[in-house]
Structures are given as structure tokens and as C-alpha cells.
Amino acid sequence: MSITEVSPRAAGRSQERERIVNDFSIQVATVNGSGSQTANLVLMRSIFQMGVPVSGKNLFPSNIQGLPTWFTIRASKYGYIGRKKEIDFLVAMNPETVREDVESLEAGAAVLYDEPLGADRFRSDLHFYPVPFDKLVAPVCPQPKLRKLVRNMIYDGALAWLLGIDLEEIRKALFKQFGPRKAKAAELNWGAVLAGAEYAEKHLTKTDPYRIERMDRTRGKIIIDGNTATALGAIFAGVTVVTWYPITPSSSLVESMMGYLKRYRTDPETGKATYAVLQAEDELAAIGMVIGAGWAGARAMTATAGPGISLMSEFVGLGYYAEIPAVIVDVQRVGPSTGLPTRTQQGDILSCAVLSHGDTKHPLLIPASPEECFTMMEEAFNLAEEFQTPVFVMTDLDLGMNSWMADPFPYSERPLRRGKVLTAEDLERLGGFARYRDADGTGVGWRTLPGTPHPAAAYFTRGSGHNELAQYSERPADYINNVDRLARKFESIRRAVPRPEVLIDDAASVGLIAYGTSKYATEESRDQLATEYGLRSSYLRLRAYPFTEELVDFLERHARVYVIEQNRDAQMMALMRMDLAPELAAKLRSVRYYGGLPIDARSITDEIVLQEGL
Amino acid sequence: MSTATAPPPKAPNLNRIGLEVSSYKGGKTTLCAGCGHNAISQRIIECFFEMGIPPWQVAKLSGIGCSSKSPAYFLSQAHGFNGVHGRASATATGAILANRHLITMVVTGDGDTASIGLGNFMHMLRRNVPCIYVIENNGVYGLTKGQFSATADIGSTLKTGETNELPPIDCCLLGIEMGASLVARSFSGDKNQVGAVLKAAIAHRGMSVIDIISPCTTFNDHDGSTKSYAYMKDHDAPLHAVDFVPYFEEIDIEMEAGEVREVVLHDGSRLRLRKLDRDYDPTDKLAAVRAIHDSYARGEVLTGILYIESARKTLIDHLNLVDEPLATLPESKARPGRAALEEIMEELR
Numbered sequence: 007m008s009i010t011e012v013s014p015r016a017a018g019r020s021q022e023r024e025r026i027v028n029d030f031s032i033q034v035a036t037v038n039g040s041g042s043q044t045a046n047l048v049l050m051r052s053i054f055q056m057g058v059p060v061s062g063k064n065l066f067p068s069n070i071q072g073l074p075t076w077f078t079i080r081a082s083k084y085g086y087i088g089r090k091k092e093i094d095f096l097v098a099m100n101p102e103t104v105r106e107d108v109e110s111l112e113a114g115a116a117v118l119y120d121e122p123l124g125a126d127r128f129r130s131d132l133h134f135y136p137v138p139f140d141k142l143v144a145p146v147c148p149q150p151k152l153r154k155l156v157r158n159m160i161y162d163g164a165l166a167w168l169l170g171i172d173l174e175e176i177r178k179a180l181f182k183q184f185g186p187r188k189a190k191a192a193e194l195n196w197g198a199v200l201a202g203a204e205y206a207e208k209h210l211t212k213t214d215p216y217r218i219e220r221m222d223r224t225r226g227k228i229i230i231d232g233n234t235a236t237a238l239g240a241i242f243a244g245v246t247v248v249t250w251y252p253i254t255p256s257s258s259l260v261e262s263m264m265g266y267l268k269r270y271r272t273d274p275e276t277g278k279a280t281y282a283v284l285q286a287e288d289e290l291a292a293i294g295m296v297i298g299a300g301w302a303g304a305r306a307m308t309a310t311a312g313p314g315i316s317l318m319s320e321f322v323g324l325g326y327y328a329e330i331p332a333v334i335v336d337v338q339r340v341g342p343s344t345g346l347p348t349r350t351q352q353g354d355i356l357s358c359a360v361l362s363h364g365d366t367k368h369p370l371l372i373p374a375s376p377e378e379c380f381t382m383m384e385e386a387f388n389l390a391e392e393f394q395t396p397v398f399v400m401t402d403l404d405l406g407m408n409s410w411m412a413d414p415f416p417y418s419e420r421p422l423r424r425g426k427v428l429t430a431e432d433l434e435r436l437g438g439f440a441r442y443r444d445a446d447g448t449g450v451g452w453r454t455l456p457g458t459p460h461p462a463a464a465y466f467t468r469g470s471g472h473n474e475l476a477q478y479s480e481r482p483a484d485y486i487n488n489v490d491r492l493a494r495k496f497e498s499i500r501r502a503v504p505r506p507e508v509l510i511d512d513a514a515s516v517g518l519i520a521y522g523t524s525k526y527a528t529e530e531s532r533d534q535l536a537t538e539y540g541l542r543s544s545y546l547r548l549r550a551y552p553f554t555e556e557l558v559d560f561l562e563r564h565a566r567v568y569v570i571e572q573n574r575d576a577q578m579m580a581l582m583r584m585d586l587a588p589e590l591a592a593k594l595r596s597v598r599y600y601g602g603l604p605i606d607a608r609s610i611t612d613e614i615v616l617q618e619g620l
Numbered sequence: 621m622s623t624a625t626a627p628p629p630k631a632p633n634l635n636r637i638g639l640e641v642s643s644y645k646g647g648k649t650t651l652c653a654g655c656g657h658n659a660i661s662q663r664i665i666e667c668f669f670e671m672g673i674p675p676w677q678v679a680k681l682s683g684i685g686c687s688s689k690s691p692a693y694f695l696s697q698a699h700g701f702n703g704v705h706g707r708a709s710a711t712a713t714g715a716i717l718a719n720r721h722l723i724t725m726v727v728t729g730d731g732d733t734a735s736i737g738l739g740n741f742m743h744m745l746r747r748n749v750p751c752i753y754v755i756e757n758n759g760v761y762g763l764t765k766g767q768f769s770a771t772a773d774i775g776s777t778l779k780t781g782e783t784n785e786l787p788p789i790d791c792c793l794l795g796i797e798m799g800a801s802l803v804a805r806s807f808s809g810d811k812n813q814v815g816a817v818l819k820a821a822i823a824h825r826g827m828s829v830i831d832i833i834s835p836c837t838t839f840n841d842h843d844g845s846t847k848s849y850a851y852m853k854d855h856d857a858p859l860h861a862v863d864f865v866p867y868f869e870e871i872d873i874e875m876e877a878g879e880v881r882e883v884v885l886h887d888g889s890r891l892r893l894r895k896l897d898r899d900y901d902p903t904d905k906l907a908a909v910r911a912i913h914d915s916y917a918r919g920e921v922l923t924g925i926l927y928i929e930s931a932r933k934t935l936i937d938h939l940n941l942v943d944e945p946l947a948t949l950p951e952s953k954a955r956p957g958r959a960a961l962e963e964i965m966e967e968l969r
Contacts (some may be wrong), residue, residue, distance in 0.1 A: 228968035245956035246946035287743040298714025303947030456699035
């Protein structure tokens with residue numbers, strides 16, 4: 007046992023004998039490739055099963071094996087699931103990082119660690135719990151080869167005892183994680199959990215204040231990562247062609263899609279696929295295939311990240327100008343260039359909004375949760391086909407790859423909106439059509455699909471100048487007519503994109519604007535600002551670009567509006583400045599975090615307090 | 621050759637589906653007078669007319685350049701897509717995934733195929749994407765006024781006098797090596813051969829690569845060029861006389877043993893390769909590669925059906941796609957039901 011001396015601050019806390027229930031964070035520091043992910047997800051799920059709101063964030067290196075990795079679990083009875091800056095409970099398993107891990111803790115935090123690491127050497131103001139992992143794993147796992155994978159489960163057992171997590175919940179989560187086909191492996195791991203729990207009970211004395219107690223705030227909810235949610239959204243929106251090139255953090259999106267497609271989109275009569283998934287040779291080909299498939303009438307999509315977006319630029323311009331539906335999911339990571347490929351950012355907003363050369367602009371849908379990943383994929387396909395244009399779905403690594411507690415997804419009964427497509431029968435009636443003539447004031451013309459059996463069906467699609475009849479034209483009047491119609495079409499899109507979420511506090515003169523995964527930290531920061539500083543604020547969460555009238559209204563109502571985002575250059579604010587009247591743009595302030603970790607509430611609060619001079 | 625048995629009776633200017641040749645024509649060409657590409661467009665018009673393919677069943681895609689303009693000059697009743705430089709391979713693959721019943725034709729150039737889009741072309745080959753891929757090969761960039769392309773031969777010169785010293789990329793060798801299931805080379809001036817090869821490609825199921833030497837009269841038809849009309853007249857070395865007998869016609873000529881090699885194509889049509897000065901087996905991959913390299917040594921341009929593998933699996937087979945086009949799949953097939961979503965949600969609880 008090594009409960010060491012405590013610092014004055016920690017002593018104060020422990021003397022109060024306070025119990026901190028369902029409101030703390032756990033960080034597990036391990037080595038990449040050591041099989042800790044299972045232990046971490048089981049721990050997270052067991053807390054979830056106890057009814058406590060929870061989030062899990064994996065902070066991993068761009069590496070397969072050997073580099074340090076951290077997994078943070080936050081339990082919050084208030085339902086805050088953004089990243090918490092401070093770590094309350096550390097599980098130290100990595101000899102390379104143990105010193106730094108322990109030194110970065112605030113006084114009073116707890117540390118469960120692999121005994122030989124001697125974590126208690128570095129601080130005297132923490133609660134230390136040494137556990138001899140190697141000694142404990144040997145008897146429960148006779149095969150030395152498997153020990154590396156099984157030994158992490160020991161900390162689940164020890165934490166269960168220390169935090170008061172019901173062992174039955176760990177068992178349930180463990181068997182769910184392994185699934186019925188790997189019950190034998192689950193049983194082996196269960197032995198390690200028990201060994202950890204028994205050791206803790208016999209040899210450790212609980213001195214820290216952190217506890218998990220049963221609540222009822224997760225009933226009916228699911229745990230899912232945003233990439234899987236996006237994949238499901240596409241499948242239930244009737245996607246038929248998916249072409250992609252592997253890139254972190256989007257690869258798992260298409261991979262999970264392949265599994266579900268096989269299960270749910272194999273034609274029961276013929277055993278054949280009602281979908282095509284093709285791994286392309288590069289992102290140029292991936293988006294080119296999407297454009298080709300969209301041209302020929304398929305619901306086609308790709309998923310990528312920043313470097314892929316850069317490569318797709320030329321084709322996206324073609325899609326815009328030749329008016330071809332496409333859905334591009336950008337799971338954003340830290341740029342520029344290779345950047346930090348396994349860290350999160352909202353760094354592609356500006357480039358996606360105007361991707362490609364010439365005058366181009368594209369709708370962006372910005373989900374903030376797995377539910378929105380799911381529902382916005384249907385929305386994205388509908389918009390792409392209705393408005394015959396590429397549509398971006400902007401998620402990020404935090405949303406895409408981390409595990410989120412979410413409401414179950416709503417099943418959509420709405421018919422798919424496939425847009426203005428003429429059939430052979432329509433053509434027989436009409437005699438012909440003008441592909442690029444505004445059909446109804448929306449800026450959108452009728453199109454036909456290749457293969458439509460009618461002599462008047464065909465038209466020539468080109469990325470070069472064209473007139474209303476899709477004929478080659480270099481005439482200035484034709485060019486202007488065409489691009490002005492595209493601008494009108496963008497105004498129609500403005501009326502059709504998802505509206506922001508708006509919460510107005512009539513007493514507030516300050517407004518906060520967030521989008522995507524900045525939602526969670528921003529909402530928590532609003533509470534911090536109100537309770538700690540008495541600063542009331544209104545809130546607007548953008549869900550799409552182009553901006554809608556709600557943004558103008560929000561700016562008119564408030565004296566100062568903070569745009570909170572995860573990039574260096576305040577990209578969304580820059581887009582707003584392009585769109586808004588100068589007197590409204592003058593009200594904008596910026597709060598940014600761009601270190602690659604998910605944004606946290608405290609960083610937002612501190613920055614706003616500073617700018618407000620509170 | 622063969623003659624049509626031709627039921628039902630039809631007027632001489634109608635094809636077997638009752639269309640006139642005008643239904644297969646395109647817009648007026650804007651390419652230079654004498655450009656080889658125009659002759660190829662004319663062959664495409666004739667072939668689809670003679671094969672009796674409804675023009676609306678065809679999708680024609682291209683990249684950027686003079687050659688890529690040509691889809692506008694044939695089959696106006698077919699959807700056309702003049703996309704991004706070098707990436708017709710990608711747009712065509714996408715279109716085929718969306719609708720496997722399209723007869724998809726890429727008409728593109730040596731700049732598109734052998735330079736900017738070479739990587740994409742190679743991958744299209746290895747997927748054996750069912751598609752007719754025509755390279756209008758003139759060894760030069762026409763639309764940017766006369767730079768070398770990657771198919772220019774060593775020692776060939778530009779009009780400016782500059783000499784190419786880099787080895788050419790041979791798209792037929794790539795096709796054979798990477799998995800195209802029909803590989804042919806021809807010369808835009810050889811009306812019969814181009815026509816027969818194109819028809820074989822229409823009948824073939826899989827990727828057909830047809831590299832057609834198509835002289836650029838403006839920038840590369842001079843004495844220092846190996847892609848000129850004069851050079852091809854002197855150096856064209858046909859492997860065989862290519863006859864194409866469509867499935868809807870009967871063969872009326874008896875074959876003499878050893879004189880003709882016959883290949884039955886996917887739709888029942890037949891390719892009859894009549895021996896010239898040597899015997900050539902177009903199903904022998906290594907022999908094909910050797911023959912091409914030998915022709916370099918002799919200073920010849922080998923033309924004809926270089927390689928064919930009728931039964932090779934295509935991308936559609938690999939993906940095990942349903943028969944109906946994915947583009948127009950009914951919602952009942954494209955969207956799983958409520959029970960499926962509930963099952964998935966339950967697993968995630």
C-alpha cells in the first residue's frame with residue numbers, strides 16, 4: 007500500500023471526506039497495440055449500464071504498436087459528455103509516460119498503477135493504488151502469449167472495487183463486447199477481472215472520493231461511434247455506390263458500412279448485392295467514381311479526411327458546375343498536410359465550403375451527435391439529388407471514432423427525394439428538355455439518366471462552358487446566365503438545409519455559437535459562465551452552411567457573439583464575415599481551441615471570461 | 621466475310637432495330653481537317669449502327685484534350701460526359717457501378733491515359749471494368765499546341781525540332797499485363813481493322829483497350845514523327861486480318877484449317893482472325909508481350925487483336941451485383957426495413 011503524504015489542498019479535500027459521485031474522469035495510459043481498448047470499452051459500458059451518463063475518448067498515436075495511447079472516460083451525472091480537462095483518476099500502465107502522466111495530475115487525484123512502475127515516486131499529494139499486474143495475470147491466463155491482452159482487464163476489476171461498479175455489470179459489458187462467438191475469450195478475460203477485484207478488496211484501502219452509483223439516465227440509450235452512425239445513416243437512406251480510399255479517421259466508416267450492407271442489403275432472393283463498395287486507388291478516383299455514379303443516377307458517396315478533400319478538389323468543382331449529385335463525408339482531422347492524423351479538428355470548414363477553382367460553393371451539413379450523423383445522411387442525399395450538387399457532411403475524428411452515448415435512431419418513413427429526373431414516358435409527353443434551364447425558379451433543371459430509352463433523353467455533360475441546352479458555349483452571356491442560376495440554386499439550398507438549434511435567453515446580451523462536436527463543451531461552458539460568473543448567454547448551434555435567417559436574427563439580438571470552433575483561423579467566423587452585413591459581422595468574437603484534443607468547457611469559459619473582462 | 625440472314629426484312633438504310641444511320645451521328649466536329657480522331661468517330665457511328673445497338677443504351681465518357689472532345693461528334697442520342705483530365709476511368713467506373721446495363725465507352729487520348737491518368741487507368745485495367753476504352757493515340761498534346769506525350773517514341777521529334785529521348789509507355793502492354801481482357805492496336809487509317817476491333821469490343825464482356833494510332837495533322841504529322849500517316853503506312857504490321865461476325869448473322873464461309881483462328885465472344889459473336897505471314901495466338905499472354913517487343917526491334921507497329929481472354933471475371937462479377945441497375949433500384953430494395961434498424965439499435969444498447 008502506498009497512500010503517500012498528501013498536499014495541503016488534497017488533504018483539505020480528504021479531510022472533508024467528501025464523496026464525489028458520478029462526476030469525474032478516468033484516464034487510462036497504456037501502450038498502443040497492448041489490447042487495452044477492450045478493457046476501456048468494457049469499463050465505459052459498465053458505467054453506462056449503471057445508468058450514469060458517460061463518454062469515452064481515445065487519444066491515440068499514428069502508429070500500430072508501441073507508442074503511448076490514452077483513453078479517457080468521463081462519468082457525469084449532469085450529462086456533460088464533452089472532454090473534461092482535468093483527470094481525476096489515472097490508470098498508469100505505460101512505463102514511458104508514467105512520470106508525465108502522474109506529474110500532470112492535480113493534487114488529490116487518484117492513481118491506480120502497475121506496481122513495478124513505482125508511480126508513487128513522483129508525487130506525494132495523490133491517492134496511490136499499486137497493483138502487481140504480472141503476478142495476477144499468470145495464474146488466470148496459463149498461456150503466456152495471451153497474457154498481454156488479458157492483463158488489462160485486471161484494472162477493470164480493481165476499479166470496479168475502488169469505484170463501486172457492480173461486477174455483474176462488468177461481466178455483462180465484457181460478454182457483450184466479445185459477442186457470443188468469442189465466449190471462451192470473454193471467460194478468460196473475466197478471470198482477470200475477478201483477479202483484479204479480489205486483489206483490490208484484499209490489499210487496497212480506498213482513500214479517494216470518487217464513486218460510481220446507480221442512476222437512471224441512460225435507459226434506452228445506445229453506445230456508438232459517429233462513423234458507424236454515419237454508415238447506418240447512408241444505408242437507411244438507400245446509398246447504392248460507395249467508393250473510397252482508406253484514410254484515418256474515416257476508414258472505419260466504410261468498414262462498418264460493409265458489414266451492415268452485407269447483412270441488410272443482400273437481396274434475399276438472389277443473394278446478390280444491392281450495393282457496390284469499391285476501394286479506389288486514390289481519392290481522385292474515389293470522388294470520380296462517385297461523380298460518375300451520381301451522373302448515372304445512383305445514390306453515391308465517399309468518405310475521407312483533409313488530405314483526401316484536397317485531392318478531390320477538381321472533381322468537386324466539376325460536380326458543382328456540371329450539376330451532379332454527390333455526398334462526401336469529411337471526418338476532419340488536424341491539418342495542414344499530414345498534420346496530426348489521429349487528432350481532431352474542425353479545420354476543413356472553409357476549404358470544403360468553397361472547394362475547387364473558380365466561383366464554387368457547396369452545402370455543408372454539420373452533425374454534432376451520432377443521431378445527427380444518422381439523420382443527416384438522408385438529408386445529405388436528398389439535398390444532393392434535389393439540387394444536383396455535391397454535399398459535404400462535416401464530422402470530425404472526435405465524433406467519428408469515439409464512443410458516444412446516444413438516443414436510438416429514428417426510422418425514416420419519408421420517401422427519398424430523388425430530384426428532377428425525367429423518364430422516357432415524361433420525354434414522350436414533353437418532346438424534349440433543356441438540361442440547364444431553371445425549371446421552377448429554384449435554379450434546378452431537369453435531368454435524365456444515361457440508359458433512359460428515348461431518343462430525346464441524352465444530353466452532353468461537360469465541365470467546360472455550356473448553355474441551357476447543355477451545348478458547348480464560350481459566349482459570355484451563356485456563361486453568366488449559367489453561373490447566376492447556380493448562385494440562385496444556392497439560395498434555394500439555403501432554404502432547404504437543416505436549421506440551427508437556438509436557445510434564446512432574453513436577459514442575455516452575449517450569444518455563443520458552436521457547431522459539430524464543440525456543442526458539448528459549449529453547453530457545459532454556458533453553465534459554468536452562468537453559475538461561476540453570473541454571465542447569462544444565448545446559444546445557437548449551426549447545423550449547416552449556407553447560413554439561414556436564424557443566424558442573422560441571433561446576431562441582431564445580441565451585443566457580442568462568440569463563435570466557438572476547433573481551428574486556428576476561425577474558419578466558420580470567416581465564412582460568416584463573407585455572408586453577413588458589416589454591422590452584424592462586427593459583433594463576432596472568436597473562441598478557438600486547436601491542439602488536437604476535443605475542445606473542453608473550461609478552455610471556452612476561461613477565454614470568454616477574459617474577453618468579457620469578468 | 622459474312623452476310624446477314626437479316627430477318628425481318630428491312631429497308632436498306634435501316635439497321636436491325638429499324639434506325640437510320642443518322643440516329644448514330646453526332647455534332648459537327650471542331651477538330652482539325654484530317655485529324656485521325658474524326659475517322660475514328662465515323663467508325664464508331666458505323667459500328668453501333670451496324671450492330672443495331674440502341675444509341676440510348678450507350679454512355680460515352682472522356683477526359684480532357686482533342687480526343688476527349690470527340691464523344692460530341694458521334695451518337696448524339698447517347699449520354700456523354702466530358703469530365704476531368706485523365707479521370708474518365710473513374711467516371712466511367714462509377715457510371716457502370718450505377719448501371720451495369722450501359723454500354724460504356726471511354727474515348728480519350730494518350731495524355732489522359734498514359735500521363736495524368738495513368739495510375740487510374742492501371743487500376744481500371746486490373747478491375748477488368750466492362751468498358752470499351754479507346755485511346756486516340758497521336759503522341760502529342762494537341763490542345764496545348766504540340767508538346768510530347770508519354771507515348772512518343774524514342775527519337776521522334778516535335779515540329780520545333782526537339783527530340784524525345786524517353787521510352788514510350790505502351791498502353792497495350794499495360795493492358796495485357798494489368799488484366800484487360802481484350803487488348804488491340806489499330807490505325808485510324810485502317811477502316812476495316814478499326815471497325816472489326818470496335819465491334820469485337822462491343823460484343824466483349826470485360827475491359828477492351830483499343831489503342832488507335834490517330835495522327836495529329838497539325839502538330840505531329842511530319843517526317844520526324846512515328847505517329848504520322850506516312851509512318852503508319854510504312855510500318856503498320858497487321859498480325860492478322862480481323863473479321864467480326866455478329867451473333868445475329870450466320871457464317872457463310874468455310875474456314876480452312878490453320879488459316880483462321882476463331883474466338884467466340886460473350887454475346888455469341890465471333891472474331892475470325894485470318895493468318896497473314898505468321899500464326900498468332902491472341903490468347904497467349906506471354907506470346908503477345910513477346911510479339912510486341914519483337915515488333916519494336918523490327919521497327920514495326922503491330923496491329924490487330926493482341927490479346928483476348930473472353931471468360932475473365934469483370935468488376936461486376938467481383939462485386940456480385942444484382943441484375944437491375946443500382947441507380948433505379950426500388951426503395952424496397954435499397955432501404956432496409958424498420959425491424960433491421962431496431963435489431964441494430966438493440967445490439968448497441
